[in-house]
Amino acid sequence: MAIRRPAGIFDSTYDKDMAIVRTRAQWGMLIAFLILLCVVPAFVSERWLAVVSTIAVYIIAVHGVNVVTGYCGQISLGQAAFMAVGAYSSAILSGMFGVPFLFCLIIGGVAAGLAGIIFGLPSVRVKGYYLAIATLAAQFIIMYLIIIPYPEITGGSNFLRVPPATLGGITFTSESSSYYLIMFVAVLVTFFVKNLARTRVGRAFVAIRDNDLAAEAMGINVFRYKLLAFFIGCFLAGIAGSLWAHYCRAISPDDFSFMKSLWFVGMIIVGGMGSTLGPILGVVFIQILNELVTDAGPALSAVFPQVGVNVTAAMVQISFGLVIVLFLVFEPRGLAHRWEIFKSSYRLWPFSY
Amino acid sequence: MTNKLKSVFLCMVAVVLVASVCLTACAGPTAPPEEKQPLRIVMFGDMTGPLAPMIGVIPLMFDDYFNWANEENGGINGHPVEAVVIDTKYDVSVCRSAYKKEKDAGMLLGMCGGASMVFMAVSQFAAEDEIPFVLDCLLSEGLYPPGWFYSLYVPTDDRVCGLADWFLKDWNESRKPRLALLMGDYGAGKAPSEAKWYLEKQGIDVVIEEIVPLNVTDTTDHLTRVRDANPDFIYDTLLVHQQKLALKDRVRMGMQDIPWYTFIVNYAGLSSMVRPEEYDGYVVLAETADSWQQDIPGVSFIDELWVKGGHPGEHAPNYAPPAHNMLAADAIKRALDKVGDENISGQAIYDALAQTKNFTADGLLLNPASFSKEKTRGSDYIQLVQLHKDGPPTIIAKDVPCPWNLKLRAEAGQ
Numbered sequence: 001m002a003i004r005r006p007a008g009i010f011d012s013t014y015d016k017d018m019a020i021v022r023t024r025a026q027w028g029m030l031i032a033f034l035i036l037l038c039v040v041p042a043f044v045s046e047r048w049l050a051v052v053s054t055i056a057v058y059i060i061a062v063h064g065v066n067v068v069t070g071y072c073g074q075i076s077l078g079q080a081a082f083m084a085v086g087a088y089s090s091a092i093l094s095g096m097f098g099v100p101f102l103f104c105l106i107i108g109g110v111a112a113g114l115a116g117i118i119f120g121l122p123s124v125r126v127k128g129y130y131l132a133i134a135t136l137a138a139q140f141i142i143m144y145l146i147i148i149p150y151p152e153i154t155g156g157s158n159f160l161r162v163p164p165a166t167l168g169g170i171t172f173t174s175e176s177s178s179y180y181l182i183m184f185v186a187v188l189v190t191f192f193v194k195n196l197a198r199t200r201v202g203r204a205f206v207a208i209r210d211n212d213l214a215a216e217a218m219g220i221n222v223f224r225y226k227l228l229a230f231f232i233g234c235f236l237a238g239i240a241g242s243l244w245a246h247y248c249r250a251i252s253p254d255d256f257s258f259m260k261s262l263w264f265v266g267m268i269i270v271g272g273m274g275s276t277l278g279p280i281l282g283v284v285f286i287q288i289l290n291e292l293v294t295d296a297g298p299a300l301s302a303v304f305p306q307v308g309v310n311v312t313a314a315m316v317q318i319s320f321g322l323v324i325v326l327f328l329v330f331e332p333r334g335l336a337h338r339w340e341i342f343k344s345s346y347r348l349w350p351f352s353y
Numbered sequence: 354m355t356n357k358l359k360s361v362f363l364c365m366v367a368v369v370l371v372a373s374v375c376l377t378a379c380a381g382p383t384a385p386p387e388e389k390q391p392l393r394i395v396m397f398g399d400m401t402g403p404l405a406p407m408i409g410v411i412p413l414m415f416d417d418y419f420n421w422a423n424e425e426n427g428g429i430n431g432h433p434v435e436a437v438v439i440d441t442k443y444d445v446s447v448c449r450s451a452y453k454k455e456k457d458a459g460m461l462l463g464m465c466g467g468a469s470m471v472f473m474a475v476s477q478f479a480a481e482d483e484i485p486f487v488l489d490c491l492l493s494e495g496l497y498p499p500g501w502f503y504s505l506y507v508p509t510d511d512r513v514c515g516l517a518d519w520f521l522k523d524w525n526e527s528r529k530p531r532l533a534l535l536m537g538d539y540g541a542g543k544a545p546s547e548a549k550w551y552l553e554k555q556g557i558d559v560v561i562e563e564i565v566p567l568n569v570t571d572t573t574d575h576l577t578r579v580r581d582a583n584p585d586f587i588y589d590t591l592l593v594h595q596q597k598l599a600l601k602d603r604v605r606m607g608m609q610d611i612p613w614y615t616f617i618v619n620y621a622g623l624s625s626m627v628r629p630e631e632y633d634g635y636v637v638l639a640e641t642a643d644s645w646q647q648d649i650p651g652v653s654f655i656d657e658l659w660v661k662g663g664h665p666g667e668h669a670p671n672y673a674p675p676a677h678n679m680l681a682a683d684a685i686k687r688a689l690d691k692v693g694d695e696n697i698s699g700q701a702i703y704d705a706l707a708q709t710k711n712f713t714a715d716g717l718l719l720n721p722a723s724f725s726k727e728k729t730r731g732s733d734y735i736q737l738v739q740l741h742k743d744g745p746p747t748i749i750a751k752d753v754p755c756p757w758n759l760k761l762r763a764e765a766g767q
Contacts, residue, residue, distance in 0.1 A: 045453070045454075045457060046453045046456075046457070047450050047451075047453035047454040047457065048450075049453075050446075050449050050450045050453050051446075051450045054446040054449070054450070144564075147543060147546070147564070148546070148562065148564075151546055151547065151549075152767075156543070156546050156547060157540060157542075157543030157544055157546055157547070158493070158494050158540075158544060158547055159472075159473055159476075159494050175453075248445065248449075248473065248474070249477050250473050250476060250477070251473075252473055252540060253543075254443070254470060254473075254539065254540050255445050255470070255473065257403070257443075259402075259403060259443075287446070290442075290444075290447060291447075291450060294439060294440060294441075294442075294447055294450075294451055295454075297400075297438065297439070297440050298437050298438060298439060301416075301438065305420075308413075308416070308662070308663065309400065309412055309413065309416045309438040310400060310409065310412075310413055313400035313401055313412075313438070313440040314400075314401065316440075317401045317440075
């Protein structure tokens with residue numbers, strides 16, 4: 001992207017134009033960031049390591065929502081259910097049939113992707129609210145299929161125990177080893193999604209999002225690309241579900257609720273749709289805020305014991321909602337947009353134009 | 354004053370001063386009263402989130418009880434209780450990180466307030482970290498295989514097994530009795546499905562399994578399907594707002610003749626929301642007392658705490674959570690007595706929980722509860738209590754034994 005750069009800085013080759021990391025300073029920052037990710041377990045408590053691992057899993061799932069909704073413009077309200085498909089596929093394969101983790105991870109993703117294609121079929125005919133209802137149906141139908149018909153396989157409404165992930169002789173049982181596994185996949189997925197947006201497929205998605213009739217007139221196979229977006233989005237949900245199952249080592253249908261699907265959509269709204277950075281910032285913002293309000297309740301109760309724990313719990317939840325509402329009022333394009341503005345100002349400083 | 358008198362007076366003052374200095378020195382240092390180490394008990398409960406309207410009272414009652422214990426008794430054996438309430442919002446990730454934080458903060462005992470999420474998030478760590486948990490929820494998976502989780506409840510699937518055995522005793526027809534399961538859409542609510550193998554083994558046809566959403570506003574379609582399945586009896590795990598709708602629709606749809614059993618009831622709450630003719634004949638599978646049993650000392654005590662806590666109504670909505678709080682306090686007290694103030698630990702409390710025998714919680718438990726390391730389900734019996742439109746509830750069956758579904762299932766290789 002050649003915009004918002006100081007005068008005189010331009011690309012001289014196509015390779016430079018296509019590069020994600022453009023300067024030595026950016027390379028340095030990227031390497032420093034990756035090193036930082038590697039050393040996180042040495043510096044943070046188990047509690048915050050658990051938070052970071054959860055954030056990484058959710059980033060993968062929200063990247064999926066971003067592909068479907070942010071890039072391709074197709075609303076999806078069933079992401080948690082697709083995550084459940086990946087989680088249960090992986091749990092059943094590894095727990096009952098002893099399939100190695102890596103295969104479980106891929107099969108979990110593919111199973112969720114195929115489920116996504118089935119529930120994405122209505123997107124060919126309907127859009128907007130109607131498509132939202134169709135994907136909402138996925139949430140309830142998939143959870144029904146997990147709970148009722150085959151409880152002897154899925155565990156029904158109860159927990160399904162999942163063995164820990166094992167890869168190359170390493171068993172990922174501790175918080176820090178799980179962190180490395182999850183973070184590695186999250187970085188890989190982020191790299192994949194970043195590149196997807198720059199490919200022919202990604203441009204087709206964006207064209208469909210902006211105007212599907214015009215896209216079709218330009219020769220884009222709308223049917224194919226919409227289903228491909230659902231497949232990729234749900235594949236990523238499946239990968240996230242599989243990682244979550246092996247990380248928690250117990251899953252139940254209650255962990256893949258409709259509320260979670262709504263939160264996933266909320267996360268890309270807060271982070272910013274249609275950018276790779278959006279899901280990352282959205283998930284980090286919501287999850288960290290969630291942790292802080294969880295801490296704030298007991299802290300407030302200790303300071304004001306006469307108020308009562310129910311009032312303090314309600315107060316912190318209200319403040320959580322208020323922060324999000326204020327945020328959407330003042331920055332409706334998401335945190336990623338704010339970050340872009342900040343970067344531009346920094347690059348052009350002290351000349352603001 | 355003459356010089357002689359002045360000297361005598363000064364001598365007397367000097368003697369008094371010297372004497373007081375000597376006495377003070379002999380008395381040793383006057384240290385402030387020794388403050389014992391606080392005991393950190395953590396309630397992981399849903400105060401917000403989808404289940405909060407139904408189970409949000411559990412953390413409130415936990416807070417009330419340990420506030421009372423601190424104010425009236427100075428805590429447990431002189432140790433102040435740090436009663437911490439964590440709002441887990443029905444979210445596994447919050448439960449998991451909160452558990453890790455509380456472990457580092459020195460949590461001695463955890464309590465799960467009603468939602469299964471906490472168990473799911475921490476089940477793999479409790480034994481490893483030696484932190485026992487009191488499960489204040491009807492989750493059968495929390496209790497089998499036995500581990501570091503103890504509960505006074507009979508789980509929802511065990512209850513339906515007990516009900517089925519009791520129902521079969523008076524069954525005289527040649528065909529199998531037909532049972533409809535009307536289940537609330539939450540973890541323990543859907544658990545009766547897990548007992549289907551036992552029910553079928555005992556000769557009962559489960560003709561329909563209907564799941565009622567938490568945010569339901571009308572149960573007509575659910576009850577229509579249940580009625581069409583033609584059951585001989587119905588077992589529900591509906592929460593109070595779902596019960597309210599179902600009982601109203603039951604009368605409207607003329608289903609009063611089908612015997613209808615429920616897993617738990619808030620009698621004061623239900624009778625204030627539903628007309629008497631709508632709950633007439635409804636049978637509760639109870640292991641704890643309720644507000645209509647004011648002659649039980651525990652009930653009036655808990656009602657007093659409820660009113661003192663400034664909550665609405667004159668009766669507590671549920672008497673099982675206080676029983677679990679009492680169990681926690683009792684186990685900690687016995688652990689302190691056994692290992693001493695300095696050596697109190699999660700392991701000592703776990704051992705004390707396992708040694709609990711004939712615990713009644715001031716009469717709140719209708720049958721005394723006992724535990725061992727192999728038996729983490731405290732209650733083995735329920736009572737069948739029928740509600741009436743023109744009088745207080747009556748007990749129609751006492752001491753109905755409840756099979757331990759998951760244990761039997763594992764033993765049967767299912």
